Amino acid sequence: MTISTTPLPVGIEAEAPPIQAKASRFWAWMILIIGGLYFLVPLGATFWWSLRATEGTLGFEAYRRLFDDANFWPSFTESVINAIAAIFLSLLIIVPTAYWVTLKLPRLRPVVEFITLLPFVIPAVVLVFSLLRLYGRPPLLLTATYDSSRVLLVCAYATLSFPYMFRSVDNGLRAMDVRSLTEAAQSLGAGWPTILRRVIFPNLRVAVLSGALLTFAIVIGELTIALFLAQQTFGPYMANLTRSKVYEPSAMAIVAFAITWAAMGMIALISRSRKRR
């Protein structure tokens, strides 16, 4: 019996996979670089522009002026308080709802998911006009004073947070054995408030924080609803700044960006420390 020793045609089958792999790696890098540039160039340009407030030199003059502005801290503080109130309201509505749907009404999940997605579908301007129409006249007049309008604003923000909050909480609930934990607590004598407060909430901490920080990042710079409800929050402040100043809006954009990324960073940090434990 003879065995053919004809060599394989070098460089066709044998080398094809490495060339393909190299090509795919090249395009992966290209996409990453283009994406990165698309994201970083405007950010870098904005940052560079914000540093040019003093003629002839680069510095943080725009930031100093921004932080010294009499309206910056009051509007920022008001938005932070609104965001925290909206987060609490949203948690109060979403956590028991998501928990109950997971435990007792799993077939209703698609319906609840759809409802919580509505803020994505309904533009903020439609939402605010609906609110004004319903609460702008008796018997449910809520726009009579600044503070009552603020209550309306917080409620609207809580609604805006539903898509983020529901998904975060729902993911958290899916990650644990809700039924067994609930039944274990029940068999030990706990009622619903104790189960929610001592078993469900603590185990949803990371999920709740994710939802809360996402809500915070969105609410802090919200413009449309705040403007129509005549609230002096951070969003309208930023819009005014853009109309009247040259360099400060860029500094403002960088500050807002930093706040958002700080929120994201905190989510990642907390999730990681939780996982490690």
Add this chain to the structure above:
Amino acid sequence: MSGFLSLQGVRKEFNGVVAVESFNLEVEPGEFVSFLGPSGCGKTTTLRMVAGFEPPTSGTIRLAGEDVTYAKANERNIGMVFQSYALFPNMTVADNIAFGLRVRKEEGGARGERVAELLDLIHLPDKAKSYPNELSGGQQQRVALARALAIRPQLLLLDEPLSALDAKIRDDLRAEIRRIQRQLNITTIYVTHDQEEALALSDRIVVMSKGQMEQVGEPFEIYNNPSTGFVASFVGQLNRLPVTVVDPALGRLRVGRSEIRTTSLIESPQGAEVSLMMRPEEVTLDAEEENVLEGTVESVTFLGSIVRVQVGVEGGRLTADLFNERLLELPVAGEGTQVSFPSHACWVMV
């Protein structure tokens, strides 16, 4: 007479589908009763009704003389251990055990003493500050048991507590559960699909199938005198040989051309086609004085302490479990052999 736990005519339907039907049981104080059956037989549903997680469609559940049929789960004083452990991941072992005591607003000092006592009971006194994810499966299940016992429950329910564990840990924990149950003399209901577990642990076993109670009895009785074909085949291995009744009064039967005898009662008339049942450990490969059949060895399976031999006989197949001993001469597949079994070890089923 009504037992410590009494279930009378309990029935459960889910959207028109019957999950449990006509369930009647009296459990005495300190008794260990197992619900045994395949998946979907209704054993866990029955347990959940006792725990208060599912309301029965009809029937009555009484605990210590009190009607608890529709009482909420958190008002029943019943401890429960789950298959998935269900330990609270955000709490330490000590906090998990103390949870029920906190809910009952037990004073801090007494609570601490009770937790220490239970940690000793489950042999984990050094794990008080550990979190559940730092424990092995067996340790987690011990903590779950301690947590259920911490509240001094009137009744302990265990829902397949060992099924998520490795075989060795399962055996150890099984012995541990029985030791603790005897030590505390706590009335216990144990759900399992593992017949060995049920036989080893229980004072009485309730064998269930398709939502019905098939048989209630002590392990020995369930194994040796199964009242239905299902119980006979579900609990332990079983030989089923098609035979013809020759003389029901004298227990004479025909299999192929051979005649065999049983001392058990035959209710079928002469000429009826019935099944003769016997356990594999009753069948030997020696030609005893009675019930000897000619056959051929079909397979030999070494299982450690026993050797399982399948023998094809006229009209069917018999399995013989032989004790493994050093001098045992293993039969070889294909060789001719004789099998026999005592007349008192077999019984007839239609």
